[in-house]
Amino acid sequence: MRVDVLSLARMPGGSMPLDFVIDADELLVHEDENCRFESIRFEGIMLNIENEVFQLTGILRVVRTGICDRCLRSARQEYEISIDEQYRRSTGSTEMDESGEFYGYAGHSIDIDQAIRDNLLLNTPVQLLCRDACPGFCPVCGRDLNEESCNCQAEPDAESPFAKLSKLLQDDEDVLRT
Numbered sequence: 001m002r003v004d005v006l007s008l009a010r011m012p013g014g015s016m017p018l019d020f021v022i023d024a025d026e027l028l029v030h031e032d033e034n035c036r037f038e039s040i041r042f043e044g045i046m047l048n049i050e051n052e053v054f055q056l057t058g059i060l061r062v063v064r065t066g067i068c069d070r071c072l073r074s075a076r077q078e079y080e081i082s083i084d085e086q087y088r089r090s091t092g093s094t095e096m097d098e099s100g101e102f103y104g105y106a107g108h109s110i111d112i113d114q115a116i117r118d119n120l121l122l123n124t125p126v127q128l129l130c131r132d133a134c135p136g137f138c139p140v141c142g143r144d145l146n147e148e149s150c151n152c153q154a155e156p157d158a159e160s161p162f163a164k165l166s167k168l169l170q171d172d173e174d175v176l177r178t
């Protein structure tokens, strides 16, 4: 997605409203049959903050659909990501500058895909869940706890095959948290 800043460049302090839907295919973000970006919409402004320096500010509204990581039912997740990125004129690179403070642009239009992609990947929840409190399967008896409860103890029996799986998943979550 390119934002034409030719007229905005002549208005120091001026801003331009932006509202558009971004095609996930164009962003080249990873998707598979278990998890895909249903809709990515940006609403915000491009601000001319000083000579050849622009600020992209707004909200990215994301809808993701796929399979719940815990119970394997279909899941639909909506979340918002706030965007606040600066653009400075460069010789052509649209990547983030080495300083990590701004993206480059050349000519009279700004390609915002890289910033949208970076923000999306950094802020998308690791797990796709049908709901935050989804209990998933009992690690001991394997029952779907969305449908029925069970009388298993909270601590899975060490002999159970589900206990090993539960331990592995727990370790995974610990890794993700660090």
Ligand SMILES: [Zn+2]
Pocket: 068, 069, 070, 071, 072, 073, 129, 130, 131, 134, 135, 136
């Ligand atoms: Zn679920």
Ligand SMILES: [Zn+2]
Pocket: 138, 139, 140, 141, 142, 143, 150, 151, 152
């Ligand atoms: Zn159980």
